[in-house]
Amino acid sequence: AQKITQTQPGMFVQEKEAVTLDCTYDTSDPSYGLFWYKQPSSGEMIFLIYQGSYDQQNATEGRYSLNFQKARKSANLVISASQLGDSAMYFCAMREWGGSNYKLTFGKGTLLTVNP
Amino acid sequence: DTEVTQTPKHLVMGMTNKKSLKCEQHMGHRAMYWYKQKAKKPPELMFVYSYEKLSINESVPSRFSPECPNSSLLNLHLHALQPEDSALYLCASSQEQGGSYEQYFGPGTRLTVT
Numbered sequence: 001a002q003k004i005t006q007t008q009p010g011m012f013v014q015e016k017e018a019v020t021l022d023c024t025y026d027t028s029d030p031s032y033g034l035f036w037y038k039q040p041s042s043g044e045m046i047f048l049i050y051q052g053s054y055d056q057q058n059a060t061e062g063r064y065s066l067n068f069q070k071a072r073k074s075a076n077l078v079i080s081a082s083q084l085g086d087s088a089m090y091f092c093a094m095r096e097w098g099g100s101n102y103k104l105t106f107g108k109g110t111l112l113t114v115n116p
Numbered sequence: 117d118t119e120v121t122q123t124p125k126h127l128v129m130g131m132t133n134k135k136s137l138k139c140e141q142h143m144g145h146r147a148m149y150w151y152k153q154k155a156k157k158p159p160e161l162m163f164v165y166s167y168e169k170l171s172i173n174e175s176v177p178s179r180f181s182p183e184c185p186n187s188s189l190l191n192l193h194l195h196a197l198q199p200e201d202s203a204l205y206l207c208a209s210s211q212e213q214g215g216s217y218e219q220y221f222g223p224g225t226r227l228t229v230t
Contacts, residue, residue: 033217035218035219037221042223043204043206043223043224043226044221044222044223044224045159045206045208045221046221047218047219047220047221050217050218091158091159095217102147102149102164102166102171102172103161103164103172104161104219106158106159107158108157108158109156109158
């Protein structure tokens, strides 16, 4: 079974609108972290936001927020007021602190296109 | 400053060549990583160094040889590669203390094996 599932291969959004990128995860480890990364066509992976499994509040970083629903095992990324520069591939990833805890497991990614 | 640098940006090598990829960070991060990424796929972990010791080797073929000379540097030595090894190679680092576990990536080296 996939540990990280991103069901949207591609998404389109109009500039200045908000967009939600979906991510569900599967783990039996009670202690884990969830990450979102942005990868523009240039190739660099840019860290956006982090949510720990014990965090009570949803993480926010500027225009990015993470909608963490633990019971549903979902960690959706919300981008508010989309900009043309937000066009990129977005990866959801998880680290499980038990076992081989350095390993970051990635989803397959969602390609976001922001239209003017 | 969250900068990880990688050299070279692009590399073309023949199957009999020996080359090295270099990665450097000056953030005091204690873990460093090598990933391989094929087009339109997520990155795949290759190696992890923690406190300058090899912590994880994801069953990578021996034609890839990592080295961590000190806490700021990470090398990936390449020898007798195959065309299917052509990919984007990403280096990353993470602090691993003080609640900071996110990995910061470099810009990558685009490797083509001919």
